[in-house]
Amino acid sequence: MSTASEQTTTATGRKARGERTRQAILEAAVHLASAEGLEGLTIGRLASELSMSKSGLFAHFGSKEGLQLATVEAARGVFIREVIGPAFEAERGSPRLWKLCDTWLGYVEGGVFRGGCFFAAASAEFDGRPGPVRDRIAAIMKEWLKALGRAVSEAQRTGHLDQDVDAAQLAFEFNALELGANWAFQLHGDRRAFARARAAILERLRLYSKPAGLRLLPAVKEKRRAPRARRGNRQ
Amino acid sequence: MSTASEQTTTATGRKARGERTRQAILEAAVHLASAEGLEGLTIGRLASELSMSKSGLFAHFGSKEGLQLATVEAARGVFIREVIGPAFEAERGSPRLWKLCDTWLGYVEGGVFRGGCFFAAASAEFDGRPGPVRDRIAAIMKEWLKALGRAVSEAQRTGHLDQDVDAAQLAFEFNALELGANWAFQLHGDRRAFARARAAILERLRLYSKPAGLRLLPAVKEKRRAPRARRGNRQ
DNA sequence: GATTAAAACGAACGTTCGTGCTATATAACC
DNA sequence: GGTTATATAGCACGAACGTTCGTTTTAATC
Numbered sequence: 001m002s003t004a005s006e007q008t009t010t011a012t013g014r015k016a017r018g019e020r021t022r023q024a025i026l027e028a029a030v031h032l033a034s035a036e037g038l039e040g041l042t043i044g045r046l047a048s049e050l051s052m053s054k055s056g057l058f059a060h061f062g063s064k065e066g067l068q069l070a071t072v073e074a075a076r077g078v079f080i081r082e083v084i085g086p087a088f089e090a091e092r093g094s095p096r097l098w099k100l101c102d103t104w105l106g107y108v109e110g111g112v113f114r115g116g117c118f119f120a121a122a123s124a125e126f127d128g129r130p131g132p133v134r135d136r137i138a139a140i141m142k143e144w145l146k147a148l149g150r151a152v153s154e155a156q157r158t159g160h161l162d163q164d165v166d167a168a169q170l171a172f173e174f175n176a177l178e179l180g181a182n183w184a185f186q187l188h189g190d191r192r193a194f195a196r197a198r199a200a201i202l203e204r205l206r207l208y209s210k211p212a213g214l215r216l217l218p219a220v221k222e223k224r225r226a227p228r229a230r231r232g233n234r235q
Numbered sequence: 236m237s238t239a240s241e242q243t244t245t246a247t248g249r250k251a252r253g254e255r256t257r258q259a260i261l262e263a264a265v266h267l268a269s270a271e272g273l274e275g276l277t278i279g280r281l282a283s284e285l286s287m288s289k290s291g292l293f294a295h296f297g298s299k300e301g302l303q304l305a306t307v308e309a310a311r312g313v314f315i316r317e318v319i320g321p322a323f324e325a326e327r328g329s330p331r332l333w334k335l336c337d338t339w340l341g342y343v344e345g346g347v348f349r350g351g352c353f354f355a356a357a358s359a360e361f362d363g364r365p366g367p368v369r370d371r372i373a374a375i376m377k378e379w380l381k382a383l384g385r386a387v388s389e390a391q392r393t394g395h396l397d398q399d400v401d402a403a404q405l406a407f408e409f410n411a412l413e414l415g416a417n418w419a420f421q422l423h424g425d426r427r428a429f430a431r432a433r434a435a436i437l438e439r440l441r442l443y444s445k446p447a448g449l450r451l452l453p454a455v456k457e458k459r460r461a462p463r464a465r466r467g468n469r470q
Numbered sequence: 471g472a473t474t475a476a477a478a479c480g481a482a483c484g485t486t487c488g489t490g491c492t493a494t495a496t497a498a499c500c
Numbered sequence: 501g502g503t504t505a506t507a508t509a510g511c512a513c514g515a516a517c518g519t520t521c522g523t524t525t526t527a528a529t530c
Contacts, residue, residue: 017527018476021478036363042516042517043517043519044517055479056478056479059477060477064518120359120418127350127418128270128271138423141423169435172435176412176414176418177408179414179415179418180408180412181411186358186363187376188373188376200404200407277487288509289509290489290510291507293488293489293490294507298488
């Protein structure tokens with residue numbers, strides 16, 4: 001967010017032209033990186049994709065690492081806009097907690113990034129390489145887990161959820177189910193995974209819900225039962 | 236497994252010398268790839284790590300893709316030996332299902348591969364790039380999910396688990412929790428994630444267990460409760 | 471319209487990548 | 501021990517990588 005607002009301005013206060021191309025570069029970079037990885041995000045490829053010169057593009061970031069860090073930051077912006085923002089429109093407690101999970105799944109399902117969740121890809125790629133990029137990714141993911149955990153705690157405080165549940169534990173589980181859905185979709189193209197994750201999360205929410213919270217959750221669709229040759233399934 | 240047994244033999248049946256170095260190469264390759272990725276697995280680095288020439292190493296596989304495929308196959312061998320094998324020593328039904336999950340977590344926790352679960356890393360890296368490597372990885376992962384689902388079905392058939400649960404759904408959830416633990420450990424070094432995954436899996440197993448199956452699960456340790464400033468926690 | 475600073479370009483650098491070729495070393499066979 | 505197949509090494513290649521440099525284009529200011 002700080003990066004986006006540090007635009008170089010002229011005396012009249014008009015935005016410098018460089019800032020717009022910088023945004024255009026990051027827009028493309030974020031998609032390319034989510035699909036090909038932050039290392040596969042090559043300056044040459046990115047430049048030719050935007051039909052500009054390598055050196056011209058390079059000058060905006062000073063180094064490859066600079067480009068990667070800027071890309072991570074841009075992706076964080078998208079994530080906040082697409083997931084965090086909408087969730088905070090729901091009222092505090094179980095609705096917001098559920099919306100947080102539901103929107104996350106929608107953000108992957110809807111193809112906000114070409115290669116699924118940017119941070120799922122990035123953290124898998126960088127978890128083994130020390131450096132500022134890895135540190136930033138880890139910090140953002142921790143930030144996300146914290147937000148999830150806080151949503152759980154709030155649902156407890158509002159009397160929607162049982163006080164006895166471990167907020168961090170539930171946040172871990174929800175995050176895992178979301179990452180699992182992203183994984184299944186990216187690798188197998190299996191869209192049912194989103195329904196699976198939603199069902200699992202909702203089931204857990206209902207299990208721990210107090211009567212006041214139970215009414216605020218989506219209605220239960222059908223009984224959990226082994227499906228016998230349903231039609232329209234991929235593979 | 237087929238790759239491992241197709242050794243070039245002399246007339247006397249003695250193993251060719253090349254086969255041993257091939258194994259040594261793959262042994263190193265599997266660890267390097269789990270940490271740095273299958274693309275970061277560079278022929279030059281691998282050669283210098285084994286103090287042999289690039290071209291000498293290269294001759295064993297004919298192409299980089301050949302090396303990657305062989306590495307994937309070698310990793311599959313390790314996975315079968317370390318996870319599938321031990322689980323099949325447990326008796327059919329809930330014990331085997333639980334063992335399958337427990338051993339999987341142990342295999343990541345114990346550092347069988349330097350970079351955590353080889354296939355978690357590989358599938359995240361290759362899910363966006365078509366080709367035989369990606370296809371093989373996807374097939375192996377589907378194989379694993381099938382094995383998990385089969386274990387659930389067996390637990391139902393032996394009367395340990397409720398007939399009404401959707402085997403594929405439960406397999407999805409367990410797999411997600413395992414991947415989530417791997418993710419948290421690799422990115423944040425958080426060992427508590429393994430306990431979290433185990434707790435979540437066990438809780439679900441208990442929820443769906445019939446009396447016959449309930450006795451076969453590990454004893455419940457403590458009530459799920461928010462911990463107040465426990466000591467010895469990382470970060 | 472002239473001045474000037476920012477932005478984009480084009481060419482080249484040194485490395486490293488995967489991949490061929492050719493020659494040498496190794497070890498199994500007669 | 502000489503022959504022969506196989507395994508390894510040495511060297512070179514073209515391409516792509518990140519990066520630097522000097523120049524040219526662009527557009528805002530006077």
